[in-house]
Amino acid sequence: MRKLEETKRLKSSEDKQVSSEVFDDKTLKVLYKLAKQGYINTLNGVISTGKEANVFYGYDDDMMPVAVKIYRVVTLDFKKIKEYIAGDPRFKTHGNKTRQIINTWTNKEFKNLSRLYNLGLRVPEPYTSLENVLIMEYLDKSEDDHSAAPPLNKVKLKDPKIVFDEIINFIDKCYNEADLVHGDLSQYNILLSHNHPYVIDLSQATLRSNPSSRMLLERDIKNIIYDAKKYKLNLSYDDILNRVLNG
Numbered sequence: 450m451r452k453l454e455e456t457k458r459l460k461s462s463e464d465k466q467v468s469s470e471v472f473d474d475k476t477l478k479v480l481y482k483l484a485k486q487g488y489i490n491t492l493n494g495v496i497s498t499g500k501e502a503n504v505f506y507g508y509d510d511d512m513m514p515v516a517v518k519i520y521r522v523v524t525l526d527f528k529k530i531k532e533y534i535a536g537d538p539r540f541k542t543h544g545n546k547t548r549q550i551i552n553t554w555t556n557k558e559f560k561n562l563s564r565l566y567n568l569g570l571r572v573p574e575p576y577t578s579l580e581n582v583l584i585m586e587y588l589d590k591s592e593d594d595h596s597a598a599p600p601l602n603k604v605k606l607k608d609p610k611i612v613f614d615e616i617i618n619f620i621d622k623c624y625n626e627a628d629l630v631h632g633d634l635s636q637y638n639i640l641l642s643h644n645h646p647y648v649i650d651l652s653q654a655t656l657r658s659n660p661s662s663r664m665l666l667e668r669d670i671k672n673i674i675y676d677a678k679k680y681k682l683n684l685s686y687d688d689i690l691n692r693v694l695n696g
């Protein structure tokens with residue numbers, strides 16, 4: 450963890466100025482609201498600056514570590530997002546307002562995470578979402594190393610067979626128990642925490658009833674088979690697909 454001087458405290462007014470250089474005004478207001486509610490006490494630094502969002506780590510009022518995902522308001526791929534939302538009857542956007550679409554997208558990730566977490570699948574526990582901000586469990590590397598859990602593409606697995614079995618199990622349960630397809634599953638969206646794979650980035654996950662779900666499921670399986678080849682694991686596409694579809 451970084452030293453306290455480097456952290457961004459969200460509750461003192463002098464820090465508002467610093468933070469406003471990093472966040473737009475509306476996002477800052479959302480962060481202050483979440484700080485008032487006790488979900489965030491300090492933001493300690495950046496874990497990742499991605500295409501869709503920036504992810505920070507921090508602490509809540511009980512000094513428990515949290516991951517704070519803040520969706521970018523400017524650079525999101527709206528065309529893609531609107532297609533995903535349009536295929537999911539749980540979400541209706543009223544009009545085309547940019548912010549509203551991002552908020553729906555953020556809420557969609559929160560709901561998908563909740564659904565999977567409540568079924569006992571390995572995803573970060575979602576704590577809350579407000580507008581374009583999602584707060585969830587911070588996944589660390591291991592018992593002795595509390596830095597952020599790395600994505601699978603950045604690690605050399607000791608027991609690849611076990612880890613890939615767990616991932617296939619995830620795909621199966623996600624489809625058959627949660628009624629969801631991740632839709633962007635690969636080594637980049639799976640973090641290794643305490644030697645187990647945790648699936649992240651659930652905003653685009655769709656219901657099985659979505660007409661694209663079969664295509665997305667097949668693509669997810671192909672990606673995982675491809676990633677497993679790095680460890681000379683030859684997983685059978687037909688076996689996995691049949692297992693999931695007949696689950």
Ligand SMILES: Nc1ncnc2c1ncn2[C@@H]1O[C@H](COP(=O)(O)OP(=O)(O)OP(=O)(O)O)[C@@H](O)[C@H]1O
Nearest residue numbers: 496497499500501502504516573586587588597650
């Ligand atoms: N709960 C978490 N705990 C620890 N680290 C996390 C957590 N969630 C996300 N991260 C880190 O943040 C990165 C980006 O997260 P995520 O994939 O959800 O955002 P994204 O903006 O959609 O990313 P990208 O656009 O790069 O795919 C992850 O690769 C991981 O390193």
